Amino acid sequence: MSGEADALDEVTPDLVQRIEDALAESRTEEVKTLLSALSAAGQASVLEQVSEPQRDLLVGLLKRDLDPEALAELDDEVLEDVLDQLDSKEIAAAAHELETDDAATILEDLPEAERREVLAELPADERADIESALAYPEETAGRLMQRSLVKVPDGWTVGQVIDYCREATDLPDDVYDIFVVDPAGRLRGSVPLGRMLRNKRPVAILDIVDPDIPSVPVTAGQAEVAHLFRNQNLVSCPVVGDDKRLLGVIMVDDVVDVIDEEAEADLLKMGGVGIDDMHAGTIRTTRLRAVWLTVNLATAVIASLVIGQFEGAIEKIVVLAVLMPIVASMGGNAGTQTVTVAVRALAMGELTPANALRFIVKELAVGSLNGLIFALIMGAAVVAWYGDWRLGAVIGAAMICNLLAAALAGTLIPIGLQKFGVDPAVSSTVFLTTVTDVIGFLAFLGLATIFLL
Numbered sequence: 001m002s003g004e005a006d007a008l009d010e011v012t013p014d015l016v017q018r019i020e021d022a023l024a025e026s027r028t029e030e031v032k033t034l035l036s037a038l039s040a041a042g043q044a045s046v047l048e049q050v051s052e053p054q055r056d057l058l059v060g061l062l063k064r065d066l067d068p069e070a071l072a073e074l075d076d077e078v079l080e081d082v083l084d085q086l087d088s089k090e091i092a093a094a095a096h097e098l099e100t101d102d103a104a105t106i107l108e109d110l111p112e113a114e115r116r117e118v119l120a121e122l123p124a125d126e127r128a129d130i131e132s133a134l135a136y137p138e139e140t141a142g143r144l145m146q147r148s149l150v151k152v153p154d155g156w157t158v159g160q161v162i163d164y165c166r167e168a169t170d171l172p173d174d175v176y177d178i179f180v181v182d183p184a185g186r187l188r189g190s191v192p193l194g195r196m197l198r199n200k201r202p203v204a205i206l207d208i209v210d211p212d213i214p215s216v217p218v219t220a221g222q223a224e225v226a227h228l229f230r231n232q233n234l235v236s237c238p239v240v241g242d243d244k245r246l247l248g249v250i251m252v253d254d255v256v257d258v259i260d261e262e263a264e265a266d267l268l269k270m271g272g273v274g275i276d277d278m279h280a281g282t283i284r285t286t287r288l289r290a291v292w293l294t295v296n297l298a299t300a301v302i303a304s305l306v307i308g309q310f311e312g313a314i315e316k317i318v319v320l321a322v323l324m325p326i327v328a329s330m331g332g333n334a335g336t337q338t339v340t341v342a343v344r345a346l347a348m349g350e351l352t353p354a355n356a357l358r359f360i361v362k363e364l365a366v367g368s369l370n371g372l373i374f375a376l377i378m379g380a381a382v383v384a385w386y387g388d389w390r391l392g393a394v395i396g397a398a399m400i401c402n403l404l405a406a407a408l409a410g411t412l413i414p415i416g417l418q419k420f421g422v423d424p425a426v427s428s429t430v431f432l433t434t435v436t437d438v439i440g441f442l443a444f445l446g447l448a449t450i451f452l453l
Contacts, residue, residue, distance in 0.1 A: 011038070011045040020050060023057050031061055040069030048078050059085040068094035072102040080109060088114065092121030095130065099146045099172075101254060104133035141225050142218040144258070145239040145248030148172040151179045152205060154188050159201030174251075176235045180209050185245040187238055189213055215240050218247055222258045227349055229255045295430050303328075303437035310445035313453060319386060320448055323395055327444045330374060331402035331436035338363050338410025339428045346418055347425070360411045367407025371400035390451055398444035405439040406432070 015034065022030040035043055035058070043066065047055050059066065059082050071079060071094055083091060083106070091110075095103040095118065107115050107130065119127045129147045136142025150171055152161050161178060165171060177190040189211040199208055215238045216225055228237060229252060239248045307314075307324075314320050342359070345351035351359055375396035383392035413431045414424035 011042050011049070016046060016049050019046060019058075020054060023050075023054055028061055031058070032065065035062065036065070040067040041073050043067050043070040044073035044078075047082060048075055052081060055081060056085055064090055064093055066094070068097040069102075071106045072098060076109070079106060083110065088117040089121055091118045096122060096126065099148065100126075100129045100133050100248075101144055101146055103130050104143060108134060108138070136218065139222045140218070141216045141220040141222070141239045141250060142247075144222060144225065144254050145218070145250050146172065146254075147248050149179060149238075149246075149249040150175050150177075151181055151246060154180050154182050154206050154209075156205050157201060158196055158199045158203045158205060158208070161196060161205055162201065177213075177249075178205075179238055179246055179249070180205055181246050184243075187215060187240055187244055187246045190238065213238070216250070217242070223347075225250060226255050226258045230259070296433070299430060299434040299437070302434055303441060306438050306441045307445065310441075310449060313445060313449045317448065317452055319391070320445060323382065323391075324441055324444050326378065327395065327398045327402050328437050328440035330399060331406040331440045332433055334367060334370060334403045335406030335410040335432045335436050336429065338367075338407055339414055339432050342411055342414040343424050343428060346414055351415070356411075356415055360408070363407040363411050364404065367403045368400070371403035374403070375399040391448075394447045394451055395444060397447055398440065401443040402436060402440040406436050409435040 019031055019034055022028075022034070035046065038046065047058060047070070050058065055078070063086070071082065074082060086094075091106070095107060098106070103126075107118060110118065119130065122130070132147075133143055133145075148170070150165060152164060156164075165175070175193055177192055178196055179190050180188045182188055188206070189209040190213045191205060191209050195208055196205075214228055214232055214234065216228060218239050218241055225237070228234065229250075234255075235252050237250050238246055239250060241247050310320075342351060345359070378399055379392035379396035381392075382395050383389050386392075409432050413435075414428045417424040417428060
């Protein structure tokens, strides 16, 4: 049976089809059996892949049998739809099974009145923890942290810590570090579980504590937390308040989710898509994308105005209209390569004021070399095609100018946006496209007007 469950844990198109067929034929027990064999992530994947009416049927069938962890895995749009099918008691039952940070995640977007109803169904201590988590801004350490951790006084011995861990009923399932605090609750350090178990019971816990462990303030941004975990290879990290009191702990599984979210957000923004609209409705998706399409339309109009200044030249030499998109396209592609590297380096903290000039000079050199290479290739092709060496020289010179402009814009635009507090992933490509189109058309048509007319 375990082998079958492992096989089903991979959500294949065939499995989704079997569930859909069973739903259509009202074979409810078969549906429950197929879904119960899946992990939380597997159940979430099925809920995301079926249509909205089928999703509603699934949630109606499962109710409290739905793995609570699946809710924390769902896309925001799908989660909203699933929660609409559950009443306050059912949502509270799911939140009761989740860590504080995950419970806060599924409750944060509920209407205020419904959220109060759900919280009222929870035990007082859990309600207080979730309300405390929701009080912190989104995408901060306070929202990410778990309140469930092993925290012991600095006056205890190893034996006392072991006895406490055996007898306490509210400890987390997975423990990697024991956190040591002073009488005021301030963090003094941590002891890896393995180190503690290798010491004798009479040894004072302070004798084996590591006092120099990294910690993050409760107001730290999630990107900062992710950098810390990545740079120091952490499994867990304590979260402290302004007075250094230990408030909670962030685990690596939550940080992996943050890293995925940050990478996804940057990718979507660079594509002119504000959020992941895979599961959003048609009207909402249209509205979200129309914003950036409007911005792109404005930049396209700017480029067209530049072309309009050379209308006479294009009328006299029609071949210019055939060749000018090549120059703009090469500049746009070269600039996209540069801006992608720059945005990624800024996000990872690899591009800093200390090495920014070196990066800019390198990209200019790359742009120059690529410009020269493709100028020779395109110039030779134009001469062979149209038999006019002057036209070949013009397009070659324009190619060099635009690839140099693309390299410069691809570095300076994201660096400048970040300096002014704007996310470079959001606007870099829009500004870059404008620069490469305008410079490309201006260089090519301007040089053609000077040397060919």
